[in-house]
Amino acid sequence: MTPVLQQLLLPLLHCLLLLCMPILLTGVVNRTTSWWAGRRGPGLLQLGWDLRRLLGKQSMRGDHAGVLFRAAPYVGLAASGLGAAMVPLLGQFAPLQFPFDFVVAIYLLGVARVALLIGAMDVGGAFESMGAARAAGLGSYAEPALFLLLGSACAATGMTSFADVIGRLHQTPLFALMAIPLLLALFILLQAECSRVPVDDPHTHLELTMIHEAMLLDYSGPELAAMQFAAAVRMALYAGLMTTLVNPFNPWLQPLATIAFSVCGMVVVALAVGCTESWVARLPMRWVNHYTLGASVLALLGFALVGLGMFGT
Amino acid sequence: MNQLILAVLILMAGAGLGLLPVRNALRVACGLTSQVMATLLTLSVSVPVLLGAADITGAMPWAYPIGALHFHLDALGAFFLTWSMPMTLLGAVYGVGYLRAYLDGPRHLGVHFALLNMVSVSFLLVYTGEHAVTFLFGWEIAALSAWLLVIWDYSNQKVRFAGFNYLVSTHVGLIFLVAAVMILYTRTDSWFLDDFGVWLARNPGSLRNAVFLLLLTSFGLKSAFFPFHSWLPRAHAAAPAHVSALMSGVIHKAGLYALVRFIFLMGKPDEWMGWFLIAFSVVSALIGALYTVGQRDLKRLLGYSSTENVGIAGIGFGIGCLGLSWNLPVLVVLGFGGGLLHVLNHAFFKCQLFYAAGCVYRSKHSVDMEHLGGLMKQMPVTAACFLIAGLAISGLPPFNGFASEFLLYSGLFSSLGQDLWVRICLAVVAAALAFVGAVSALSTTRAYGVVFLGQSRDNSLPIGHESNRWMLIPMVLHGAGTVVLGLAPMWGFALVAGPLRLLLRGNTDAVMVNTLLVAHHSLSQIGALSCVLLLITAVVLWLRFGRRRSPVLPTPAWGCAHAFPTHRMQYTGTSFSHDFAHQFKNVLGLVQRGRAPSGYFPQSSYVVTDCVDAVERRLYSVISQGDETANDLSGKLQEDDSRFAFGMALAGIVLIAMMVFLLEGELP
Numbered sequence: 001m002t003p004v005l006q007q008l009l010l011p012l013l014h015c016l017l018l019l020c021m022p023i024l025l026t027g028v029v030n031r032t033t034s035w036w037a038g039r040r041g042p043g044l045l046q047l048g049w050d051l052r053r054l055l056g057k058q059s060m061r062g063d064h065a066g067v068l069f070r071a072a073p074y075v076g077l078a079a080s081g082l083g084a085a086m087v088p089l090l091g092q093f094a095p096l097q098f099p100f101d102f103v104v105a106i107y108l109l110g111v112a113r114v115a116l117l118i119g120a121m122d123v124g125g126a127f128e129s130m131g132a133a134r135a136a137g138l139g140s141y142a143e144p145a146l147f148l149l150l151g152s153a154c155a156a157t158g159m160t161s162f163a164d165v166i167g168r169l170h171q172t173p174l175f176a177l178m179a180i181p182l183l184l185a186l187f188i189l190l191q192a193e194c195s196r197v198p199v200d201d202p203h204t205h206l207e208l209t210m211i212h213e214a215m216l217l218d219y220s221g222p223e224l225a226a227m228q229f230a231a232a233v234r235m236a237l238y239a240g241l242m243t244t245l246v247n248p249f250n251p252w253l254q255p256l257a258t259i260a261f262s263v264c265g266m267v268v269v270a271l272a273v274g275c276t277e278s279w280v281a282r283l284p285m286r287w288v289n290h291y292t293l294g295a296s297v298l299a300l301l302g303f304a305l306v307g308l309g310m311f312g313t
Numbered sequence: 314m315n316q317l318i319l320a321v322l323i324l325m326a327g328a329g330l331g332l333l334p335v336r337n338a339l340r341v342a343c344g345l346t347s348q349v350m351a352t353l354l355t356l357s358v359s360v361p362v363l364l365g366a367a368d369i370t371g372a373m374p375w376a377y378p379i380g381a382l383h384f385h386l387d388a389l390g391a392f393f394l395t396w397s398m399p400m401t402l403l404g405a406v407y408g409v410g411y412l413r414a415y416l417d418g419p420r421h422l423g424v425h426f427a428l429l430n431m432v433s434v435s436f437l438l439v440y441t442g443e444h445a446v447t448f449l450f451g452w453e454i455a456a457l458s459a460w461l462l463v464i465w466d467y468s469n470q471k472v473r474f475a476g477f478n479y480l481v482s483t484h485v486g487l488i489f490l491v492a493a494v495m496i497l498y499t500r501t502d503s504w505f506l507d508d509f510g511v512w513l514a515r516n517p518g519s520l521r522n523a524v525f526l527l528l529l530t531s532f533g534l535k536s537a538f539f540p541f542h543s544w545l546p547r548a549h550a551a552a553p554a555h556v557s558a559l560m561s562g563v564i565h566k567a568g569l570y571a572l573v574r575f576i577f578l579m580g581k582p583d584e585w586m587g588w589f590l591i592a593f594s595v596v597s598a599l600i601g602a603l604y605t606v607g608q609r610d611l612k613r614l615l616g617y618s619s620t621e622n623v624g625i626a627g628i629g630f631g632i633g634c635l636g637l638s639w640n641l642p643v644l645v646v647l648g649f650g651g652g653l654l655h656v657l658n659h660a661f662f663k664c665q666l667f668y669a670a671g672c673v674y675r676s677k678h679s680v681d682m683e684h685l686g687g688l689m690k691q692m693p694v695t696a697a698c699f700l701i702a703g704l705a706i707s708g709l710p711p712f713n714g715f716a717s718e719f720l721l722y723s724g725l726f727s728s729l730g731q732d733l734w735v736r737i738c739l740a741v742v743a744a745a746l747a748f749v750g751a752v753s754a755l756s757t758t759r760a761y762g763v764v765f766l767g768q769s770r771d772n773s774l775p776i777g778h779e780s781n782r783w784m785l786i787p788m789v790l791h792g793a794g795t796v797v798l799g800l801a802p803m804w805g806f807a808l809v810a811g812p813l814r815l816l817l818r819g820n821t822d823a824v825m826v827n828t829l830l831v832a833h834h835s836l837s838q839i840g841a842l843s844c845v846l847l848l849i850t851a852v853v854l855w856l857r858f859g860r861r862r863s864p865v866l867p868t869p870a871w872g873c874a875h876a877f878p879t880h881r882m883q884y885t886g887t888s889f890s891h892d893f894a895h896q897f898k899n900v901l902g903l904v905q906r907g908r909a910p911s912g913y914f915p916q917s918s919y920v921v922t923d924c925v926d927a928v929e930r931r932l933y934s935v936i937s938q939g940d941e942t943a944n945d946l947s948g949k950l951q952e953d954d955s956r957f958a959f960g961m962a963l964a965g966i967v968l969i970a971m972m973v974f975l976l977e978g979e980l981p
Contacts, residue, residue, distance in 0.1 A: 062870030064768050066689055070865055071854055078850040082842070098838050103722045104710065106747070108846070110754060111709050117758045118700075124687070124767025125870045129884030136758055137893040140751035144744035151740025154726055155733065207873050217871040222857060289896060296744070303740065307733050 006252055011095040013259060017240070018084050021263070022232030023048040025239060025270040029196075032274025047232060051225045059221025062123040072119025073219065073226035076112040080230050080237075083108030089240035091251040091258045092167025102150050102162040106143065109193075109237075112230060113139050120215035127207045131214025134285070138199070138211065141292040142192050148299035149185050152178065156306045166244050174309035178302045183242055185298035190238035190273065192292045194231060197277040199288050209285070239269035316358045317384065317437060318373065320351040324434045327351075328427035337422045341409055344426025348405050351433060352398045359398075362391040363811045370443070378446075383505065385443035388811030389577060392653065393570045395808065396660055397436045400563050403787040404664070405429045407555040410783025411671055425465065431458040432564060439567050445494050445504045452490065452567070456483040459564055463552040475544075475551035482544035486534030493527040496520065510578030517583060525586055528575050529593070535568030538627065539597040542620045543929035546608075549616030550680075554671020557612055561619040562664040566656055569626055573649070576634060577816060587634030588738075594627025595745050600900065602749045605756040606890045607901050607924025611670045611680040614760055615663070618706060621749060622659045625718065626652045628742065632724040633816075639731070642820050642828040644724055646813055650832050651720030653809045658713040658798060662702040665791035669699035672780040672788070673764065682886040684771035685764045691777035694785055696765045698792045703757035705795045708750040711843030713795050716802030719839050720832060721746065752893075759889045768880040800843050802836040887922045894924065902927035 027044035034041025043049075061069055085096040086105040094101075117136055120128040153165045156172050169175055169182075192199045195212035204210055207217070216227050243265030249258040283291055327347020331340045362369060369386040386394070405426060415422055431454055438451025460483070464476035497509045500520070513521055530541070537545040549557040576582055601621030608614035629652025636644025672695040673688060674680050689696040705712035725743040769777075779785070798805045810829055817825045872878040894901055907920030950957065 059865050060868040061865045063867055064687065064870065066766070068689075068766070070858070074853040074857060075850050078853050079846060082846050082849060099835060100719070100723045100726060103719055104839065104842060107708065107710055107715060107750075110707075110751065111704075111846075114704065114707070114709060114754050114758060118762060118766070121758065121762030122766045123870045124883055125872065125878070126882055126884045127871060127873060129762065129767075129889060132758065132762065133884070133889045133892060136751075136755040137896075140748055140755055140893070143747040143751040147744040147747040148740060151726065151736070151743055155736045155740070160726065207871075221865075285892075300741075303737050307737070310733055 006255070010090060010093050010251060010255070014085075014089055014093070014095050017089050017262065018081075018233060018236065021089075021236040021240070021266055022229060023051075025236055025266060026232045028267055028270035029235075029274040029277065032271055033278050036275070036278035047228070051229060054220075054225035054228075055222050057221040059219070059223050062125065062218045064124045065122045065218065069119050069122035069218075070223065072115045072122070073223045073230070075115040076119075077226045077230045079108045079111040079115065080233050083112070084233060084237055086162050087237045087241060088163035088167050088244045089237075090262050091244060091247045091249055092163050093251040093258075094161075094163040097161045097163050099160040102146075102165065105162055106146050109234070110139070110143065112234075116215055116227070116230075119219075123218045125218070127210070127214045127217055130208075131211055131217075134211045134288075135215065137289060138192050138292055141289050142189055142295065145185060145189055145292070145295035145299050148296055149182055149302065152299060152302040152306055153182070155303065156309075163244075166241060167247065169245060170248055174306055177305040177309050179246060181298040181301045181305065182245060185295040185302070186238060186242045186245070187269075187272070188292065188295040188298070190235060190242070190269070191276070192288075192295070194235040194238065196235075196273055198280050198283045199291060201282045209282075235270075235273075236266065239266040239273075242269050315371075316354045317369070317386065317441060318371070320354040321434055321437050323347050323354070324351045324430045324437075328430040328434075331423040331427050331430070332421075334423070337416045337418075337420075340421070340423030341416070341426055344423070344430055345402075345405055345409070347430060348402045348433060351430075351437075352402045355394055355398045355437065359386065359391040359394040362386055363388055363395055363808060365811065365814075379444065379504075381444075382447050383443040384441040384447070385507075386441045388815050389570070389574060390440035392657075392808055392812050393566065394436060394440045396657060397440070397563050397566070398433060400660055400664060400791075401429065401433050401436070401559060403790060404555045404559040404563070407558070407668055407671070407784050407787040408553070410781045410785075411553055411555055411675065413781060413783065425462070428458040428462050429559075432462075432559065435564075436567070440570065443506055445498070445506060445509070448506070448571075449487075449491070449494065453487065455564055455567060456480075456487070459483075459556070459560055462556040463548050463560075465553050465556065466551070469551075472551040475547035479544045479548040482534055482541070486531045486541075489527045489531035489534070493524045493531065496524055496527075506574070506578060510580070513575075513578055514580040521579075522583070522586075525575075525579075525582075529572070529590070532568040532572045533593070535571070536565045536623045537620050538593060538623055539600040539620055540928045542597075542601070542617075543926055543932055545619060546604075546613040546616040546926060549619070549667075550610050550613045554612070554667050554674060557615070558664040558667035558671070561616065561667060562660040565619070565623075566660065569623060569630075569652075569656055572627075573630060573653070573812070576630065576637075577812075580819075581637050582634045584635065584638045587631050587636075587638060589631075590634055591628055591631030591742060594624045594631055595742055596624070597621070597627065598624030598749045599745060602752040602756070603897050603900055604924065604926070606752060606759070606897075607894045607903060607922075608756075609682050609886055609923075611673065611682060611685075611760060611764065612667070614756065615666050615670060618666075618753060618756075619659075619663065621753060622655065622663065622706070625721065625746065625749065626655045626659065628652070628746065629655060629717075629721050629724065632721065632739075636724075637816070642817055642824050643727060643831060645816055646828045646832050647720050647724030647727060649816060650806065650809050650813055651717050651724055653812060654720060654802070654805050655714075655717035657805055657808065658705065658717050658795070661713060661791050661794040661798065662705040665698055665702040665788055665795060666706065668784065668788035668791065669695045669702065672784055673777070675780050675784070676777045677774050679771075679774055682760065682763045684774055686770040686880070686883065687766065687768040688777045689765040692765075692779050694779060694789065696761075698788050699765065700761055701792050701795055703761050705799065707754035707757050709754065710839070711796075711799050711846050713798035713802065713805065715843070716799060716805065716836055716839050718746065718750065720836070723832075723835060755893065756890070759886055763884075763886040763889065767883050770880060770883060770885070772880070799840075800847070801840045802843075803833055803840060806833055806836050891922070900927065902930060 026047040031041045083105045086094050086101045088094045117132040120132045153169050156174050157168050159165045200211040243262050247261050251258040327343050331343035334340050371384045372381045375382045435451045435455035442448035460480045466472045501508045501512045534541040598621050601617050604617040605614050629648050633645050633648030705714040708714040708718040725739045902925045904923045908918050910918040
């Protein structure tokens with residue numbers, strides 16, 4: 001490809017992935033769980049149809065809810081969207097790259113989370129606030145893990161931007177040691193941040209056991225669509241990160257292979273999420289935070305392995 | 314120099330004149346006018362110095378033991394003066410609104426505003442004092458006026474106790490400071506901070522380490538680092554809102570100023586000092602953040618978040634120290650730059666939060682979260698200010714807290730040439746900083762959600778209303794600062810660059826310019842991204858609501874089959890933090906009391922969870938134990954036995970003589 005084409009094409013592809021993969025991945029997860037349950041399940045693009053239906057609907061709000069309730073889903077969507085521009089999905093490429101951009105990306109996802117919490121609290125209902133409290137607690141365990149994970153990847157690669165740190169890790173001699181703990185840590189973070197079993201059950205109907213869904217209880221119409229899409233985008237980002245970690249191709253030299261690997265990898269991650277969801281029961285609420293803490297422990301293990309590897313060389 | 318001396322004289326004259334008039338309005342006017350004049354005079358001097366003009370020095374003849382008061386305003390002092398003076402003025406303006414009910418009453422308001430003037434005087438002395446005694450004077454004036462300001466409501470025993478607690482703590486800090494100054498004086502035979510600096514730079518060793526620890530303890534007590542923070546939540550809860558705001562946002566920054574000043578003087582600190590400072594600060598930040606989660610009293614919560622934020626700034630200074638001792642200019646800029654920028658940012662959003670809390674108190678007569686709720690509809694401006702400042706204090710973009718934390722993270726991940734264990738330690742610090750940020754996001758959401766969203770939890774309280782303009786304008790101005798410094802953090806960095814140039818004096822010009830550019834560049838990127846975030850959000854919101862295509866219809870909130878939900882079914886602050894706080898119950902000192910429902914026809918039942926300060930409780934138990942032990946011992950002694958008294962006195966003299974002898978033998 002010519003350089004100009006690359007400069008245009010790769011960001012476009014990144015955006016396209018961000019638009020399509022959330023829908024596809026949610027479909028794959030749901031299809032997988034249905035398959036294990038012996039059902040046929042909804043189509044792969046069902047989320048897309050759901051979103052379209054919701055966008056055409058009129059929305060309602062709780063009696064006491066105010067401006068923040070209405071604005072929160074869009075603030076969350078905007079912040080996740082901007083953050084997603086720094087997360088590498090296609091190998092070592094991200095549309096926005098600068099030193100320590102991962103700090104910005106993580107904090108933008110934090111903005112999205114806080115917007116969600118405040119929107120939920122604006123209703124003033126007990127269930128929404130309960131969900132918000134749980135999500136806020138989970139978030140405080142997840143964020144340090146991400147920083148530890150990126151810190152160990154930084155130490156191994158000597159790079160500073162998100163795309164380089166994650167995308168070039170496979171070029172370091174320590175990759176074979178670090179890949180498994182880091183992938184596992186990211187997988188746990190995916191489950192925690194995207195409210196998947198065993199941390200949270202997106203299909204539960206009992207309010208007292210909800211985390212993410214409890215915050216969405218009062219949303220409807222386009223706002224609900226924005227919330228659901230933002231959650232799906234978050235899952236795509238984590239799946240993309242896991243794929244990028246092991247993506248051996250160079251997006252500038254082998255663009256087609258990179259894209260194919262990315263898409264397949266993300267689908268595989270979604271399959272794994274679906275399988276875990278079918279095989280494992282969700283954890284009791286009091287263990288959920290400990291499980292999330294496991295991601296930090298794994299990231300620290302990654303550090304230890306970097307140390308061992310450097311000691312060895 | 315003349316402007317500064319004039320400013321001091323005007324402030325003191327304003328304080329004196331303010332006591333004379335008969336009417337309160339005139340007294341207040343005296344105070345405010347002198348504050349405005351002094352602020353303008355000070356800014357006319359400090360801003361040029363900060364932006365690169367030559368330092369200003371001067372001396373004033375004084376009585377015998379001091380000889381002459383020497384002043385020296387350099388970029389570091391100018392940086393602190395430039396925002397401390399206007400913010401104190403804004404605090405005084407807020408105070409007019411906050412105390413408006415007293416304007417026509419019999420209470421003498423002149424004293425209060427005179428004390429606020431004295432606070433400004435203390436800034437002028439501390440931030441320009443070159444003579445150690447001038448510095449200590451300013452330090453003591455700040456402590457005493459803050460104490461007198463705290464006990465505004467002195468008829469209340471709790472307030473008096475809080476004030477006394479503060480007074481004792483701050484003087485314990487003074488003892489450490491005086492001890493350090495005495496050591497330095499005996500070594501240098503001079504009262505000048507610069508001479509102290511020369512000695513400190515040339516004599517690394519155990520005595521310098523002792524001085525460092527003494528100073529750190531003293532400044533830690535001043536700025537309320539953990540475990541020296543126990544006076545803080547009480548004092549902040551007891552004081553009027555503008556006094557809490559000034560203490561937390563401005564006055565106690567003097568501790569951080571002094572810390573940075575002595576690090577500057579030291580030139581090249583030892584590596585352990587950097588690590589020690591980082592560890593000390595991380596613990597402060599963590600404990601401060603965790604304590605904010607459990608608080609019911611809004612002002613106590615904000616008090617603990619001061620401990621958290623000085624910890625965050627301290628992490629920056631620690632990184633800077635490491636940079637100094639490793640000769641890494643980039644780390645110096647990122648560490649000290651991030652720390653100082655955070656000090657500035659914290660002054661903006663913390664005062665804003667306290668002002669908002671003060672507005673809540675004035676309209677509802679309570680800052681107990683469990684009785685508040687739904688204030689956003691009654692006090693929209695206050696609610697917006699609290700939300701903005703709350704997001705900023707959690708370090709979230711697009712507000713200013715994020716910019717300084719970003720510099721700190723850059724510093725923590727930048728030590729690429731170092732050993733692996735260094736990188737691991739710094740990454741763990743980064744993870745701790747992330748945890749602190751997430752926890753303070755939790756407590757911001759909790760405080761904001763419980764106080765301003767939903768409905769009121771206690772209908773016996775008066776209906777909230779927006780406060781008067783005297784209170785709103787300072788709060789909104791602080792809010793504007795928070796937003797502007799978030800969207801254009803490089804402007805904040807331009808203020809910090811002056812002190813940083815002082816630190817990088819030893820390097821070549823090219824290195825200095827380049828390293829400053831690195832930080833400036835990354836902050837510009839952050840600013841641009843913040844603007845983009847605001848823009849995208851605005852566009853998305855406009856697309857959805859701009860043309861009012863589909864209205865949002867009200868409907869009863871989801872109540873899970875509760876047909877008639879009441880305001881008492883809302884989540885409380887305690888329930889919000891219950892799960893999280895109980896995971897840290899060993900740190901937090903949660904105390905639960907209550908009566909469980911029992912019997913076939915259960916009657917009234919209740920449960921109350923309090924988050925008491927573990928340090929304070931421990932402190933009091935140790936003190937009372939020590940008291941008992943001393944009592945026991947003295948009971949066993951025979952008081953009228955003169956032989957024993959003589960014997961002990963002799964032993965004491967011998968002990969002191971031995972100490973002198975040993976120290977003389979060891980030290981040059």
